[in-house]
Amino acid sequence: MRQLRYREALREAMFEEMARDERVFLMGEEVGHYQGAYKVSEGLLEKFGERRVVDTPIAEAGFAGVGIGAAMAGLRPIIEFMTWNFSFVAFDQIISNAAKVHQMSAGAIQVPIVFRGPNGAAKQVAAQHSHSCAPFYTNIPGLYVIQPSTPRDAKGLLKSAIRSNNPVIFLEGETLYGVKGEVPDEGVEELIPIGESRLVRPGSDCTIVTWGRPYYTVLAAAEKLSAEGIDCEVVDPRTLRPLDTRLMVESVKKTNRCVVVHEHWPYGGPGAEIVDQVQREAFDYLDAPLERVTGLDVPMPYALNLEDKVLPTEERVIDAVKRVAYAS
Amino acid sequence: MMVMRRFEEEAARNYAKGKIGGFLHLYIGQEAIAVAVAEVLEERDYIFQTYRDHGIALARGMSATAGMAELFGKDTGCSRGFGGSMHFFDVERGFLGGWAIVGGHLALAAGTAFKSKYTGEDSVTVCFFGDGSINIGGFHEAMSLAGLWKLPVVFVCENNQYAMGTPLERTSPLKDLSIKAKGYGMVGDRFDGHDVEVVQARINEAVERARTGGGPTFIEVLTYRFRGHSMSDPAKYRTSTELEQRKQQDPIAVVREKLTGLGVQESVLDDIDLEVDEEIDEAVRFADESPPAREDLMMSTVMAPEGES
Numbered sequence: 001m002r003q004l005r006y007r008e009a010l011r012e013a014m015f016e017e018m019a020r021d022e023r024v025f026l027m028g029e030e031v032g033h034y035q036g037a038y039k040v041s042e043g044l045l046e047k048f049g050e051r052r053v054v055d056t057p058i059a060e061a062g063f064a065g066v067g068i069g070a071a072m073a074g075l076r077p078i079i080e081f082m083t084w085n086f087s088f089v090a091f092d093q094i095i096s097n098a099a100k101v102h103q104m105s106a107g108a109i110q111v112p113i114v115f116r117g118p119n120g121a122a123k124q125v126a127a128q129h130s131h132s133c134a135p136f137y138t139n140i141p142g143l144y145v146i147q148p149s150t151p152r153d154a155k156g157l158l159k160s161a162i163r164s165n166n167p168v169i170f171l172e173g174e175t176l177y178g179v180k181g182e183v184p185d186e187g188v189e190e191l192i193p194i195g196e197s198r199l200v201r202p203g204s205d206c207t208i209v210t211w212g213r214p215y216y217t218v219l220a221a222a223e224k225l226s227a228e229g230i231d232c233e234v235v236d237p238r239t240l241r242p243l244d245t246r247l248m249v250e251s252v253k254k255t256n257r258c259v260v261v262h263e264h265w266p267y268g269g270p271g272a273e274i275v276d277q278v279q280r281e282a283f284d285y286l287d288a289p290l291e292r293v294t295g296l297d298v299p300m301p302y303a304l305n306l307e308d309k310v311l312p313t314e315e316r317v318i319d320a321v322k323r324v325a326y327a328s
Numbered sequence: 329m330m331v332m333r334r335f336e337e338e339a340a341r342n343y344a345k346g347k348i349g350g351f352l353h354l355y356i357g358q359e360a361i362a363v364a365v366a367e368v369l370e371e372r373d374y375i376f377q378t379y380r381d382h383g384i385a386l387a388r389g390m391s392a393t394a395g396m397a398e399l400f401g402k403d404t405g406c407s408r409g410f411g412g413s414m415h416f417f418d419v420e421r422g423f424l425g426g427w428a429i430v431g432g433h434l435a436l437a438a439g440t441a442f443k444s445k446y447t448g449e450d451s452v453t454v455c456f457f458g459d460g461s462i463n464i465g466g467f468h469e470a471m472s473l474a475g476l477w478k479l480p481v482v483f484v485c486e487n488n489q490y491a492m493g494t495p496l497e498r499t500s501p502l503k504d505l506s507i508k509a510k511g512y513g514m515v516g517d518r519f520d521g522h523d524v525e526v527v528q529a530r531i532n533e534a535v536e537r538a539r540t541g542g543g544p545t546f547i548e549v550l551t552y553r554f555r556g557h558s559m560s561d562p563a564k565y566r567t568s569t570e571l572e573q574r575k576q577q578d579p580i581a582v583v584r585e586k587l588t589g590l591g592v593q594e595s596v597l598d599d600i601d602l603e604v605d606e607e608i609d610e611a612v613r614f615a616d617e618s619p620p621a622r623e624d625l626m627m628s629t630v631m632a633p634e635g636e637s
Contacts, residue, residue, distance in 0.1 A: 025446070051446065057476065062435050062469025069439015072424060073374065075446060092466070096429045097436060103629040105417040105425065106408035110632040141630045165632040 002185055007040045007177040009155035010116075014041065014078060016189075017162040018048055021076060024162055027054040027063055028080030028117075037082045038118060038177055064090035064115065068098045068167075071113040076162060081117035084133040084171060091136075098167040099142030114161045116170035119147070120213055120263050121300055121311060123175070130300035130307075132212075132262075135269030137169040138241045144194050145241040145270075147171040149215035151181040153238055156192030164194060173213050197244040199251070203233035206321050207251040209274055210261040211236050214293075214312045218261050221317035230325055240270040248274065249281045256287040257324040261312050266294040288324040293317050329359040329524070329580050330601060332383045334608040335392050339382070339399055339413075342612065343559050348399045351428075352413045355383035357554035360579035361486055362387040364527035365454055368535050374422045374440040374453040376433045379414035380553075381426030384456065390418045392611035402618035409621025410629070431457070431466030434483065438474045441481035441544070452538045453481040454531075460491030462505060471546065475512035478543035482534045485548045486521070492557045493565040509546035521551035522577040525586075554578075 004012070018024045025048075030037045032045040032055040045053040056063040060081060067077035081087045087094065094115065101109045121130040138145045144166055148154040154172065161168040184190045200215075201222060210218040215236060222232040233255055235248045252258045258278055262271040275290045296310045321327075336354045343352050355362070358380075366387035369375070377384045382395055390406055398405025399413055407417050414428040424440065427433035437455030444451045461467050462485065474481050485506075491499050502508070509516025515537065519530050527549065534545035552574040556563040563571075584597060 057472060059469040059472055061466055062438070062473045065432070065435020065466070065470060066439040066442050066473055069436035069441075070443045070446070071439070072436065073440040073443035075443050089465075092429055092432055093435065096432055097427070101425065102632050104407060104411050104415045105419065106410045106625065107629045107632070108407075108417055108419045109424065112632075144631075165634055 001182040003180045004151050004183040005177065006151045006154050006172070006179045006181070007038065009151035009183050010040050010158055010172065011042065011044070013155045013158035013162070014044060015047065017159055018044070018052060023074065023076045024078065025052040025054060025075065026078045026080060027056060027067055029056055029058055029082050031055060031080050038174060040177070041080065060086050060090040061093055064093040065097065067113050068093055068111055071111045072101065072109050076112045078114045078116060078162060081115060083129060083174070084117055084119040085129050085131050087115065087133065094137070094143070094167070095140055099140050102142065102166070110165045111167045112165045114158070114168045114170055116158070116172060118174035118177070119171035120173055121307065124302055124304055124307060126302040127299040132264035132295060134171060134240050135264050138270050138273070143167050143169055143241060144239065145169045145171065146194060146239050147212050148238060149176070149211050149236050151179065152183045153192060153198070155183055156190045157194065157238065160191045160194050163191070168194070171212070175213055179216070192238070195239045195242045195244050197235055197237045197247045199233070199247055200236050201232065201234040203231040203255070205231045205255055206233070206257040206259060206325055207248060207255045208232050208234045208259050208261060208317070208321065209237065209248050210234065211238065211240070213263050214261045217312055217314055218317055221314040221321070224314065225318060225321055230321060230327060232321060237270070237274070243270065243273060243277070245274070245277045245281060248278055252278055252282040253285045256285050258290045259293060259317065259320045259324060260290065261293040261317055263295045263311060266292060266297055288326065291320040291324050293320050329363050329583065330604040331392060331607065332359045332362065332386050333580060334604050335386060335395060335611070336382055338608050338612055339396070340555070340559065342399070347616065348413070349401065350412050350414070351379065352399070352559045353380040353557065354553065354555040355380050357574070357578065358486055358488060358521065358551045359383055360524040360527050360583070361484070361521045361549050361551060364524050364531050365484065367528055368532045369422070369452070369454065371422065372449065372451040374424055374437070374451065376424055376437040376453070376455045377426050378430070378433070378457055379426050379428040380458070381414065381416045385416040385418055385423050385426070388418065388421045388423045390416070390421065390423065392607055393614040396611040396615040397618050400615040400618065401621055402615055403620060403622050404614070404618040408625065431461045431464035433457070434461070434466055434470035435473070437481050437483070438470045438479055441474065441479035442477065444480050445477070450539050451480070452535050454484060454535070455481060456484045456486055458491065459485060459487040459489065459496050459505065460499070461485070462508070463499060471512040471514070474544040475514045480538035481544045482531070482538055483544065483546045484531070485546070486551050487548050488551050488553045490557070490565070493561065495565070504548070506546060506548040512546065514544045514546055516546050518548040519550070521549035522579045522582055524579060524583055
């Protein structure tokens with residue numbers, strides 16, 4: 001299998017789906033002539049033209065709403081938020097319109113739309129540009145929420161998101177765009193189903209559930225723990241709504257321990273939801289309370305030494321695993 | 329217009345009886361605008377409205393039974409009891425909804441217009457909203473994009489003088505809202521909304537402009553609602569003198585006078601009124617006797633079914 005960067009995998013997904021279906025178009029700030037603020041859409045304008053790669057003014061509520069209206073009328077828009085931080089000014093469009101109209105119209109209107117862009121902290125971009133947004137969107141019935149960790153998942157899930165008949169929140173990662181990983185060869189089409197978790201690393205001593213940027217922190221921590229004789233099994237939910245708990249529950253029944261590692265704030269969100277579901281479904285198998293390693297409960301500071309404290313670290317993951325394994 | 333009027337009078341009665349819940353915003357006094365727009369539009373066109381949406385839905389051809397059953401929260405309603413008064417839908421007739429967040433649906437209307445332009449169809453979108461919408465960001469962003477991309481959409485501001493209970497002079501420094509059009513690079517128009525023929529002619533100009541590639545129009549229609557903002561509003565912020573003055577221009581009375589002036593017999597018009605009364609009585613009976621909204625659809629309609637579409 002070839003190696004692709006995360007951003008290239010996303011670009012391929014959009015390229016293939018736009019070539020396949022005339023109804024698919026990309027709209028957002030700097031997606032066309034600028035070639036994408038993070039170069040995810042590089043080359044798409046040249047291939048598909050201004051009709052289908054639409055640069056917008058800075059007006060997230062406006063173009064999110066235009067996308068929703070276009071989807072209601074039968075198109076399949078991909079709306080790029082330059083970062084998910086800017087989606088907050090379009091929150092009403094997503095919550096009150098995209099997520100509601102299917103049921104509000106008793107199923108008469110579908111909204112096949114993908115909202116995508118980088119989510120979470122980058123590096124030293126401070127409080128307003130570092131939001132990890134999954135908790136906001138996973139709370140809302142009427143939306144799918146996907147947060148892929150690897151290039152392969154990014155491509156396969158974005159293709160499924162574009163083909164979905166529902167509004168999809170697609171949370172990428174600015175720090176993940178340059179990450180390389182295996183992606184099926186050209187001509188091999190892979191659609192990864194929405195709502196399926198993935199066993200990342202088999203192990204027997206402790207289950208770690210993680211996704212997004214901390215996925216890589218966890219894998220590094222698992223290697224170190226392995227050297228100390230603690231063998232971790234890692235599960236990536238990939239889709240956060242609907243949440244597939246099957247693999248994590250099976251894993252916990254085997255390891256009897258679980259640590260959930262995520263970038264978002266600790267209050268609520270998919271991290272807390274996973275703890276709730278796993279403890280109920282695997283209660284009799286648990287040898288320790290579930291632990292969470294999360295982004296700290298503070299707005300993101302600018303200074304690097306502080307930012308490093310806020311985001312989940314290998315050290316905090318290792319400590320948490322040792323605590324549930326009573327190995328510290 | 330008589331169907332709308334009697335439909336809403338009956339809705340108000342049934343609200344008082346507890347048959348209808350939630351919010352109920354009546355269109356009484358503004359009917360000429362909806363009738364004129366429905367008259368001008370083609371089947372392939374799209375319409376968006378605020379939560380004051382019964383009038384345009386009926387004008388577009390929704391049956392009084394489907395509308396009344398929706399108010400009663402029944403499975404036979406136009407949104408099968410999931411929408412209620414504020415969220416009527418009739419997709420087959422291009423009526424894409426009543427929307428209940430002020431300013432939130434204007435961008436959706438720009439979106440269906442975007443689709444028309446994208447696919448090269450000559451369909452047009454008409455988007456209604458009130459004078460209460462003009463200060464919120466959703467208005468500005470939708471108008472900006474529609475103007476920038478010359479989308480085939482007509483924005484119809486039904487200026488009924490009050491944003492809930494606040495009169496226009498306390499929400500806008502402008503007396504003439506239509507001058508806002510210029511700032512968005514689109515044509516503006518402004519006229520009285522009590523004469524259905526006037527409204528029809530002027531809306532038609534804007535719709536034709538949109539249909540033939542001339543871009544969007546922002547229209548301010550001056551109108552007045554005879555009831556409060558919603559059923560809980562006794563409208564104490566205006567005087568009874570003002571209300572009585574405005575009722576002199578009741579669009580239904582205006583059209584009746586015109587018709588009799590043209591030689592139509594009073595008895596012919598009275599017969600129409602009686603027919604409408606029967607139609608609305610039947611709608612109430614139908615709504616009352618209809619089965620309730622279905623519990624099994626509650627979970628199954630959260631997400632659309634997947635698969636080719």
